[in-house]
Amino acid sequence: MRFDPPLISATLVQRYKRFLFDAVLPDGTPFTGSCPNTGSMRGLTTPGSKIWVSEHDSPTRKYRHMFEMIEVGDETIGINTGLPNRLAEEAIRAGLIPSLANYPVIQREQKYGRNSRIDFLLSGKGLPNAYVEVKNVHFSREPKLAEFPDTVTKRGAKHLEELGDMAEAGHRAVMIYLIQRHDCESFRICTDLDPLYALAFERAKARGVEAYAVRCRVSPMAIEPAGLVPILG
Template identity: 55%
Template sequence: MKFPSPLLRGRLVKRYKRFLADVLLDDGTAVTATCPNTGSMLGLATPGATVWLSESTSATRKYPHTWEMVEADLGRGPELVGINTNHPNRLVSEAIPAGTIPELAGYAGLRREVKYGVASRIDILLEDPAKGLAYVEIKNVHLSRTAGLAEFPDSVTERGVKHLAELSAMVAAGHRAVMLYLVQRADAERFTFAGDIDTRYAEAFRTAHAAGVEAIAYACRLTPEEITVTRRIPIEA
């Protein structure tokens, strides 16, 4: 996924009201950017952190800038971390036909945001006359508290627990269901669940996995110009 133009670098002044962030750009301009992330962003919203913003040319937007990435250092040098939770569906939708995610290859059709379950929408529905249906739920992962180890979630997620239950129901109905954890950071070597942050989610995953819900985790490469899905990393449940 390429950005329309290279991202702008700046320093985070503060994140507030959950969806807003004040940033001082490198050229000295102070801007307010939207923050497309509902989580806590644990360890990634420290004032003074180096952040990267995209800029919209739309005349109707109240805040033209969007917070896309932040630099984080867990002792191995700074790494770009993607915090925009609107990107994973698009990234995976591009990666599947490109053959980057072989576990999801071979389906004739791919649709996004399809209604299913109880008032929910599946991120990606794969369809094929021979293979049947595959329901793919995607979660953005950006939390890391130990070098090389990505974690999910970064805050309590009732919605995430609901999704796991609905995926289990799809398996019970005879379909394939896949939980895909997309890690928007290149320093991730493995993935696990932050049970100390949300015990219920970790337990719900184990229940769903035992019911037949598959799980895979993929890391991304990030630059100020683009984000690409690159490689599968192991899950430590």
């Protein structure tokens, strides 16, 4: 996906109240914007960092600017949790996840499980339905290694349990970890920050849930799925 209009650069002052951030434009103009990521954003909120923001002039928006990316060292990292579903769909349609490439029908936000909605329901003649959940990933503590989650996520564990139910009911159940950075060559579940999620992941795999990790090329011009990386045990 390409950004149109292009993103603009700024310097981060602070991210706070989960939904907000303060920054300064290159000409020195300070502003407050919305942060489309309510998670911990561990390691991605350092004051003084160069960030990239989108600009919106809709009269219904309270804040004109939205936080999209941050630069950490030489890497540009996407933080917008509203984008992974779109990027995962691009990856599926482009055949980057070979086991899902033959599904002709992709439906978004379908009801399933325990009063939940699945990110995608894939279907096709002669194919088992595939229930696909997508998680955003941008956390990295070791070179070339992406990790999820970066904090406790009871909701994430619930999703794994519901996917397991689908697998045991005879459907395909798939978890896609969408990595909004390109410097990571492998992926791992973060057992120390959320051991219960790690247990839920192992239980889900044992019940037949498939898992894939897709990294992206990220730049202020575009974010593009780049292919699978291995999931480490």
